[in-house]
Structure formats: C-alpha cells, structure tokens
Amino acid sequence: MKILITGGAGFIGSNFIRYLLASRKDIQLVNFDKFTYAGNAENLADLSKDPRYALVRGDICDAPALKSLFAAGFDVLVHFAAETHVDRSIENVSPFLQTNILGTQCLLESARRAPKLRFIHISTDEVYGSAPAGGTFTEVSALDPQSPYAASKAAAEHFVRAYGNTYGLDFVILRCTNNYGPYQFPEKFIPLILANAGDNKSIPVYGDGMQERDWLFVEDFCSAISLAMDKARPGSLYNVSAGSPQPNLHIVRAILQILGKPDFLIQHVQDRPGHDRRYAIDSSKIRTELGWGPSFTFEEGLRKTIAWYQENREWLDHARSGEYSSYYDRHYTYRSETFRT
C-alpha cells in the first residue's frame, strides 16, 4: 500500500506515521510537509532510516509540486496539513484560509485525478461549535463553527464532500476531539501546562477555566484513522472521541497533582475571544460500524504523556527556544522539486 501523508511533521501526523510503520509491514509512506513553525523535523528523527518512509518538503498550495508528487501513484492520502491553533487564527486569519481551505482544494484537484485513491480528511469537533450543557453532537448535527480556525475547517470539509459528489472521489471524513500525547507543540494547552509547571512558571487559564474539552490520547486517534483507511465506506463521516468532556481547570489540577506542584501556579487570564464553552460529540457510529474504541483511559494517557515530556526534555527545550526550526536544514538536503517517482 502506498500512502501519502500531508502534515506528517506535526503532532498527530508524526504519531500516525510512527503508528503505521509499527503496525503494518507492506507499506510505502511519503510525508509531504511545508515545515511551518508547527512542522518539527525532530518529531521524525528516528524514522529517517526506515526504507519504507520518505520525506518531501512542500506546500499543499503548490499545484506543480503536487502534480509531481502524485505521479508516484498512491492508494491512500491522509490529509493532516493545516494551520491548527485557534489563538493564532484569532490573531491572523489569512494563513488559515490559505492552507486549510485553498490548500485542501488544491490537494483535492490532484486527488480527483488519481485513480483509486482514498482521501482521508482529518477534521475536528470544532466544526459543530459549542455544545449545550449535557448535549452531544452526532454526525448529522448542523455545522456551526465559531472561530476562524473552525470556520476554515468546516469550509474544507464542504469541499471534500463536493469533490466526492461531483467527481466521485472516494473520501472519509473524521471529526476528532482534542488530542494529547508525545510531540505536541507547547503552544497547545496540555504541553504548555507541562512545560510551565516543570519550570515552576505560572499556567495561564483562560477565563474561569470551566470550558470543557474531551481529550483523546493521540494513539487512539491513530487507531481510528487506520481502521477508517481499511474499513470505512466511501463518502462516510465519523466522530471520534473518548466520550468524557472535562473542564480545563480539572486538567491543570490533575497534572499539577501528578507532578507534585502547587495549585498557586494557576493564573486566570483574559479569556480567548469567542471561546467555545464546551466540545462534546457522540462517537457511537465509529464504535458500532468500525469496531473502534479508545485503548487508554485519560489517566493512563496523561501519565504516558507526562513521562514522555520528562524523558524528552531536549525536544521540549528545542521546541520552546526555536532551535528545532534549524533541524530540517541540518539533516535533510532534498526538497520537493528534487522528488522523483
């Protein structure tokens, strides 16, 4: 099986590549990534000698680069590449339109010309907007995105479906909740808590900290994507979640307790504009139809994550200092224009 991954130098993509290489023998993987600030070549350092894996630097908005790439003939494309941080989307919307909408459409143009390609589109629970207290969204709930990031992800999904309907593209959409685990960039909440608490620095909690997120250990999302590659029907859509939303303050306190750090590190700061209060989705469809379920409880996943960040202090230091951004140039010499099939 020949698999193209976009955005594989980021958090979930790099975990997914590692998951596939460990769980499947007969695969060829190409990771196509622009290496924005979120792309970290150190995430992939241990993979570079695996003959089943190749890295190509490139932008999903670059149609000629994609044309050359697709000449290799892929069976499956897993599309992770995106601008992903909600706070950044509030600061500057343009890169989110560029990559998440126009980039996805550019990728779809190549994908629709690729014979027998399955397009797995990685989406988010944020497309539904904020869930009412006690309620959950199913796959047929209306989309009501509230942040520029969420709006761009909702638009991207519409294009994926339109390409399926209009050109017969075989696609699967997965809407997942907040992931956490190894290799997550420390601008996101859980690694930020770990980084700051480790240095006895204050932890910024937006507003009252009672916003709820449904955290899923990244390996459990990887298993859902892998199942979808093999078993999902063309044109299907699945929610993926652990099913236990928790307030942000509970997460911070749980981490501080495990680390043996005091609660006074918590510092309430100004809330995120338009902050979604609660994300909660019903994932019974993927559990029933594909037999998926999470393997890790939140406590297990959190302990594994904390252990990973403690054992990989250098990775975290490089991510925070910016040193990680020169790793690509120091270790790789090839670029998308030198990629040949």
Ligand code: NAD
């Ligand atoms: P990330 O920010 O860690 O990584 C994004 C990757 O995409 C980076 O390697 C970056 O270099 C690459 N990229 C960005 N723009 C690109 C472009 N124009 N061309 C090629 N590569 C580009 O992201 P993540 O947290 O791993 O999320 C991956 C996907 O999963 C995203 O589509 C995101 O919307 C979705 N998602 C994330 C979560 C989560 O909790 N992290 C939850 C649900 C869905």
Ligand code: DAU
């Ligand atoms: O729900 C899935 C989404 O989860 C993904 O689609 C996004 O790509 C991903 O970034 C994530 O979005 P969130 O906004 O939920 O994640 P973030 O880690 O930024 O924030 C999690 C919660 O913690 C949120 O309620 C905001 C809050 N927060 C975050 C930061 C960075 C704080 O209170 N303080 C902080 O400093």
